[in-house]
Amino acid sequence: MAPPHPRDPSTASNYEQVVVSHYSLKWKVDFEKKHIVGDVQMNLKVNQDSSEIVLDTRDLVIQSVSLKLNGEKVQAEYALKDNGALGQKLAVSNVSLKTGDTPVLEIKYETSNNAAALQFLTSDQTTDKVAPYLFSQCQAINARSIVPCMDTPSVKSTYDAEVCVPLGLTCLMSAIGQGSKPSECGKRTVFSFKQPVAIPSYLLAIVVGHLEQKVISERCAVWAEPSQAEASYYEFAETEKILKVAEEVAGPYVWGRYDLVVLPATFPFGGMENPCLTFITPTLLAGDRSLVNVIAHEISHSWTGNLVTNFSWEHFWLNEGFTVFLERKIHGKMYGELERQFESESGFEEALVRTVNDVFGPDHEYTKLVQNLGDADPDDAFSSVPYEKGSALLFTIEQALGDNARFEEFLRSYIQKYAYKTVSTDEWKEYLYESFSDNKVILDNIDWNLWLHKAGLPPKPKYDSTLMKACKELAAKWTTEGSEAPTDGEGFVKMSNSQKLAVIDAIRVNKNSFGDRMPALTATYKLDQAKNAELKFSWLMLGLETKWTPIIDASLAFALAVGRMKYCKPIYRSLFGWSATRDRAISQFKANIPNMHPITVKAIQSLLK
Numbered sequence: 380m381a382p383p384h385p386r387d388p389s390t391a392s393n394y395e396q397v398v399v400s401h402y403s404l405k406w407k408v409d410f411e412k413k414h415i416v417g418d419v420q421m422n423l424k425v426n427q428d429s430s431e432i433v434l435d436t437r438d439l440v441i442q443s444v445s446l447k448l449n450g451e452k453v454q455a456e457y458a459l460k461d462n463g464a465l466g467q468k469l470a471v472s473n474v475s476l477k478t479g480d481t482p483v484l485e486i487k488y489e490t491s492n493n494a495a496a497l498q499f500l501t502s503d504q505t506t507d508k509v510a511p512y513l514f515s516q517c518q519a520i521n522a523r524s525i526v527p528c529m530d531t532p533s534v535k536s537t538y539d540a541e542v543c544v545p546l547g548l549t550c551l552m553s554a555i556g557q558g559s560k561p562s563e564c565g566k567r568t569v570f571s572f573k574q575p576v577a578i579p580s581y582l583l584a585i586v587v588g589h590l591e592q593k594v595i596s597e598r599c600a601v602w603a604e605p606s607q608a609e610a611s612y613y614e615f616a617e618t619e620k621i622l623k624v625a626e627e628v629a630g631p632y633v634w635g636r637y638d639l640v641v642l643p644a645t646f647p648f649g650g651m652e653n654p655c656l657t658f659i660t661p662t663l664l665a666g667d668r669s670l671v672n673v674i675a676h677e678i679s680h681s682w683t684g685n686l687v688t689n690f691s692w693e694h695f696w697l698n699e700g701f702t703v704f705l706e707r708k709i710h711g712k713m714y715g716e717l718e719r720q721f722e723s724e725s726g727f728e729e730a731l732v733r734t735v736n737d738v739f740g741p742d743h744e745y746t747k748l749v750q751n752l753g754d755a756d757p758d759d760a761f762s763s764v765p766y767e768k769g770s771a772l773l774f775t776i777e778q779a780l781g782d783n784a785r786f787e788e789f790l791r792s793y794i795q796k797y798a799y800k801t802v803s804t805d806e807w808k809e810y811l812y813e814s815f816s817d818n819k820v821i822l823d824n825i826d827w828n829l830w831l832h833k834a835g836l837p838p839k840p841k842y843d844s845t846l847m848k849a850c851k852e853l854a855a856k857w858t859t860e861g862s863e864a865p866t867d868g869e870g871f872v873k874m875s876n877s878q879k880l881a882v883i884d885a886i887r888v889n890k891n892s893f894g895d896r897m898p899a900l901t902a903t904y905k906l907d908q909a910k911n912a913e914l915k916f917s918w919l920m921l922g923l924e925t926k927w928t929p930i931i932d933a934s935l936a937f938a939l940a941v942g943r944m945k946y947c948k949p950i951y952r953s954l955f956g957w958s959a960t961r962d963r964a965i966s967q968f969k970a971n972i973p974n975m976h977p978i979t980v981k982a983i984q985s986l987l988k
């Protein structure tokens with residue numbers, strides 16, 4: 380038997396005694412004051428006798444708290460107490476709750492105007508500049524800044540919501556829309572939602588803005604500001620097709636709708652798997668569908684993450700490593716096994732090796748697969764390690780077992796077993812051993828302690844390098860001293876976008892022998908005109924790493940325009956670390972703080988410490 384769960388360290392809630400089964404939200408979005416005025420009713424279930432209910436909050440102004448048991452109001456006291464990096468805990472005390480009780484707790488509150496989960500944008504800060512905009516990002520522990528809650532992935536609850544927004548704006552949530560009606564005063568619109576599948580708090584999400592919908596299929600649509608609607612529709616037209624392949628791999632899709640919303644450029648991530656409504660960065664609008672792998676990733680979360688959820692953020696790799704693995708399984712089905720092998724090897728070399736060796740260093744705690752977060756903010760530990768080390772572990776196990784079809788069968792049964800639940804690393808491992816009891820010797824050969832609990836790089840899995848070989852050979856022509864660099868772009872032009880990226884990344888790895896070839900590389904491959912954000916980013920980084928001064932303006936401009944942290948964080952890190960650019964970069968960053976997402980500001984500020 381897997382050992383009992385250690386407590387989730389990132390929540391103050393007493394979820395072992397009491398859980399929230401349902402949240403009923405009434406929100407009024409106030410763009411003038413940049414806050415939400417909220418009323419939440421929580422249906423609780425008492426699992427162990429308790430004299431208190433403890434919730435997570437962050438910067439909330441609590442106006443009233445009332446508790447009812449069997450429809451009768453009960454006397455309760457409440458107090459807010461500082462909880463360090465985890466916010467403030469709200470304890471409702473002096474109550475007598477018995478196992479089996481189902482009390483209802485109602486809290487009226489307001490969010491602060493620097494709520495960690497929210498970015499309010501003025502009209503001028505949006506793409507179309509016609510209306511203000513609001514979006515949320517609750518993962519990992521920011522839901523507590525928009526609603527008092529049990530902010531732990533180990534508690535799953537259904538929710539419904541009524542959200543009152545200014546007339547003319549559209550409100551979307553991580554739920555199924557139930558329509559809208561004019562508010563009582565007629566000056567606003569009230570949108571209603573229901574999420575009938577129990578979700579962890581980090582999947583609560585809201586967007587309010589001037590949005591247009593483009594229908595992709597019966598269950599899929601894309602939402603965007605009108606000027607980006609057509610381009611978004613083109614870019615993500617394959618969503619239904621990907622969803623169908625995902626169902627073949629992972630099982631039936633249980634969430635009803637799968638919509639996308641293309642957010643403003645300040646959105647800090649590539650995508651966020653909010654149920655029924657994935658949030659997407661506009662940096663995916665490459666014009667040629669070349670970055671649609673992010674959609675396969677977010678779709679995969681509909682099973683790994685949203686249905687089978689990591690027990691705590693210490694087991695985040697169970698969300699992300701599995702999702703990357705599934706994303707590449709889907710690509711393998713769509714574009715062939717060689718493509719899956721190539722993407723897996725690229726992920727290992729470009730993301731994992733770089734993060735472990737260059738960003739953290741091989742002894743760093745955050746390079747471990749299973750984390751020991753203690754009272755640290757889980758956001759601080761976020762990196763590509765759980766994504767790539769996690770998926771490399773699954774790749775290694777699949778290869779060792781030597782039967783891909785059976786391993787896929789195992790994935791489906793794992794999803795079925797833990798659907799609607801949470802899972803820890805020990806539970807997953809125990810189920811793996813149970814499923815492959817006839818292959819125990821093979822599993823025992825895996826160095827579990829090294830993979831799960833040691834810092835640094837794991838052994839590199841054996842990939843089929845057919846597609847990677849061509850990239851490395853082309854890159855070598857640029858980095859072999861004494862050899863003649865290519866003078867035409869022919870070989871490069873014929874490659875897929877991900878291969879092009881692998882070429883530039885391989886040059887970055889061997890940049891010390893690249894010399895002064897940056898102008899020639901840029902001109903030969905027209906890299907200064909790249910529309911694909913991944914390629915553009917890699918080109919900028921190569922320029923910065925080789926201290927090519929013409930790259931400075933383009934890098935500053937990219938970091939200013941793009942709030943996706945995957946890009947702006949390494950660019951700022953590099954600019955801050957180069958004496959020729961440090962002062963300019965710091966003043967650009969500081970001047971831009973009012974336009975930036977609070978999560979991104981915090982991340983860039985940490986580079987300056």
Ligand SMILES: CC/C=C\C/C=C\C[C@@H](O)/C=C/C=C/C=C\[C@@H](O)CCCC(=O)O
Pocket residue numbers: 518519647648649650651652692693695750757758760761762765943944945
């Ligand atoms: C070990 C770390 C434990 C927990 C961290 C959990 C969440 C971190 C938080 O900062 C939120 C992350 C959200 C990520 C959303 C999407 C990613 O897949 C994007 C990856 C980067 C990108 O493509 O832009």
Ligand SMILES: [Zn+2]
Pocket residue numbers: 676680698699702
């Ligand atoms: Zn993900």
